[in-house]
Amino acid sequence: TSDHLRHVDSMSILPSGAGRISKLNALILGDSLASEEDDLIFPSPSFSSQALVPSPQKYMEMYSRSIKDPAGFWSDIASDFYWKTRWGPQVYSENLDIRKGNIKIEWFKGGITNICYNCLDRHVESGNGDKVAFFWEGNEPGFDAMLTYSQLLSRVCQLANYLKDVGICKGDAVIIYLPMLMELPIAMLACSRIGAVHSVVFAGFSAESLAQRIMDCKPKVVITCNAVQRGSKIIYLKDIVDAALTESAENGVAVDVCLTYANELAMKKESTKWKEGRDIWWQDVVPNHPSACDIEWVDAEDPLFLLYTSGSTGKPKGVLHTTGGYMVYTATTFKYAFDYKPSDVYWCTADCGWITGHSYVTYGPLLNGATVVVFEGAPNYPNAGRCWEIVDKFKVSIFYTAPTLVRSLMREGDQHVKRYSRKSLRVLGSVGEPINPSAWRWFFNVVGDSRCPISDTWWQTETGGFLITPLPGAWPQKPGSATFPFFGVQPVIVDEKGVEIEGECSGYLCVKASWPGAFRTLYGDHERYETTYFSAFPGYYFSGDGCSRDKDGYHWLTGRVDDVINVSGHRIGTAEVESALVSHPQCAEAAVVGVEHEVKGQGIYAFVSLVEGVPYSEELRKSLITTVRNQIGAFAAPDKIHWAPGLPKTRSGKIMRRILRKIASRQLNELGDTSTLADPSVVDQLIALSDA
Ligand code: WT7
Secondary structure, three states: OOOOOOOOOHHHHOOHHHHHHHHHHHHHHOOOOOOOOOOOEOOOHHHHHHOOOOOHHHHHHHHHHHHHOHHHHHHHHHOOOOOOEOOOOOOEEEEOOHHHOOOEEEEOOOOEEOHHHHHHHHHHHHHHOOOEEEEEEOOOOOOEEEEEHHHHHHHHHHHHHHHHHOOOOOOOEEEEEOOOOOHHHHHHHHHHHOOOEEEEOOOOEOHHHHHHHHHHHOOOEEEEEOOEEEOOEEEOHHHHHHHHHHHHHHOOOOOOEEEEEOOOOOOOHHHOOOOOOOEEEHHHHHHHOOOOOOOOOEEOOOEEEEEEEOOOOOOOEEEEEEOHHHHHHHHHHHHHHOOOOOOOEEEEOOOOOOHHHHHHHHHHHHHOOOEEEEEOOOOOOOOOOHHHHHHHHHOOOEEEEOHHHHHHHHHHOOHHHHOOOOOOOOEEEEOOOOOOHHHHHHHHHHHOOOOOOEEEOEOOHHHOOOOEOOOOOOOOEOOOOOEOEOOOOOEEEEOOOOOEEOOOEEEEEEEOOOOOOOOOEEOOOHHHHHHHHHOOOOOOEEEEEEEEEOOOOOEEEEEEOOOEEEEOOEEEEHHHHHHHHHOOOOEEEEEEEEEEEOOOEEEEEEEEEEOOOOOOOHHHHHHHHHHHHHHOEHHHOOOEEEEOOOOOEEOOOOEOHHHHHHHHOOOHHHOOOOOOEOOOHHHHHHHHOOOO
C-alpha cells in the first residue's frame, strides 16, 4: 500500500497558518520540527483487518462507484432505512450552477419516512430496545444516568405528545435552548417525530442572540431549563430566555409556551422567575403524557431542522436541512469514518447547540443504534483528567473531539492522561479546525497509545456531515491532513478565477455535485444561499475554506478565507463582533480580525476607534468586552482590544483587513503596499499603540 504514496516534505505544502501553530507548539513541547509532518502513519494490520474499509483499494472501489453512479450507490444505502413509501424514480436532482437557474438540491424526493422512527422505533422493533442509547454524565463526577433505546423512545413520545397538545404541527418551528442534559436530544427527536422543525440555539448564546433567532423563525414553543452548572459556575438560562422572550414580544413575535425543565441540581424551582400562562415546568406536564406517539410521516425533502450559523455579515444564517438525505448521509458518514461496530461506546464532546451535536451526538449515532455518551460538564472540570476518567468509566471506544481541547489538555501534561487506562479506545476523531501536527501526534501517541487511528473530519454546518475524512483502517495518515473525500463527494481546488487546479496545489476549496447531506437553503432567504455559496465560483459549492493538496492527493485545510473566524471550533463572524462593539455608546468604529491563538486556534482581535474626546481606559476596555459577551455570548469575547485613532482604509472607504491582520500578528515587515490607503499614517499610529 505504501508504494504509490511517496514520502513528502509536508512543510512545503503545509498552510502557513497551520505551520505557524505547529512551530509554536514545537517550541512549547521542545519537539523537533524537521520530522513533524513528514511521515505516514499506517493503521496497524490488526485494525485494518477488522475495519469496514480495510484498504485504499477497497476505498477506491467504493468511491469510484459513488461518483460514477451516485443514484445507485446512495439508493442501496438508503434501502437499509425504513421508508413508508420509497422515493420516486429520480433519486436526486440538482442544479449547482447559478448560470443555469436557481440552485436546487433534492435527494430521495417522494420518499416518505421519519428520522425519529429510524433512530429509535426501528431498533426497538428489531429487538435492541434494551441496548443503552445514552449514558449521561453530569457536570459533577458521580452524577450520571442512562436510557435504553426503549426508555428513550418513551421519553421522546411523551414530549412529542405534549408538543402536539399545545398545538405544534408538522412544519412548525420549536426553539430549544438547553445545556447537555438528555432532554436536549430528547427534544430534538420529539420534534422530528411529529414533523416539527427544531432550531437548537447553543446555550452559551446571549439573550440578544436568542431573541434574534426567535424573531427569525417565530417558534410557538421555546424549550429550556432553569439553570445549569458548568464547571464551577452556575448559568441561569431561564433568565436569559426571559429577556429574549421580552425582547421578541416587544418586536411583535410572541411565544405561547416556554417549557422549562427544572434542573434542581443547579437551581431550586422556587427561585426561578416565572410568567404564569407562558411558563410551564417540563416535569409537571411531560411525564403525564402517553409514552407512545404516532409518527408524522414526512417527505424526504420536508425540513428537519434549522441551525443558525455565522457568516460574513452581521445577520446569522438559518441553515436548513431536510430529512431523507440528511438521515442517510449522517448515518453513513458516522459508520465509515469511525469504523463503527455495534459493540462500540461512542463519545463526542460537542454540544448539541452546534452541528456536530446534531449530526454526531444525536442523529448519526442513533441511526446506527449506537451507545452514546452525553456529557453535561466542562472537559477539564474538576481536573484535566476528566475526559479519560469518563472514557474508562463507560469504556468509550470512539472518542471525537476538537483540536482546541487536545491542545489545552496537552499543556496540562501527560500525567493526567496516563493515570487512566484508556484501553477501551479504538478510534479517535477531530473536528472544528485544522489540527496542527504536534497536537495530532500528542493525541495519537499519548491519548491513543499509538494504537488508535485519528479521523480528522472536515465539514461544516452547511454540509450536514463529513466531506473530507480519513477512513480509519483504509489510509495511512499524515498528521494534520483530513486526507480524502468521503463517498460521493467531489472536492475541487480552484484558483481566484474559479478554474480547477489539478495535482499539487493550493486554492479555494469547492465541491462539485451535491451529496445527500447538503443544506437546501438559508431559511427565508434563498437568494442569500445562492449568492453566498454558489456565486463566487459558478458551478460549484464554495466552502469558504482554503485548502492545499499534496503530491499524494492528501487534503490540508488551511482555514477560512472569508470574514469568519474560528475560535475553539466556534464559528464567529467578524461583522457580528464589530456590530456588537459599535453598539457601545463610546465606540465609533471597530474592525475585527482573527489572530493565531495557542489553544483556541484563533483569537479575536479588535481594533476600536472611540468617539471623539473619549480617553482610553482599562474600564472602557472591559466594558467593550462585556458588551460583546452580552450581545453574542461569552465565547465571542475579544481576546484583545487594540486602540485605534484611525483605521486603514482605501480611498473608497473600505477597511484593509489584510494590514490589520499583519499588525495583529506583529508581522510588521509584511505589511505590503500601504500606498493605496487614504491616510497611510494611520498604520504608524496603530503600530505605536500596539501594546497600549
Ligand atoms: C468550519 C465550519 C463541522 C463541525 C464544526 C464546525 C472549520 C471544521 C475542520 C477540520 C479543518 C475544519 C472549517 C469549516 N473546520 N472541521 N477537520 N479541519 N477545518 O462547523 O461552525 O460550520 O464551521 O470549521 O473552516 O469551514 P462550523
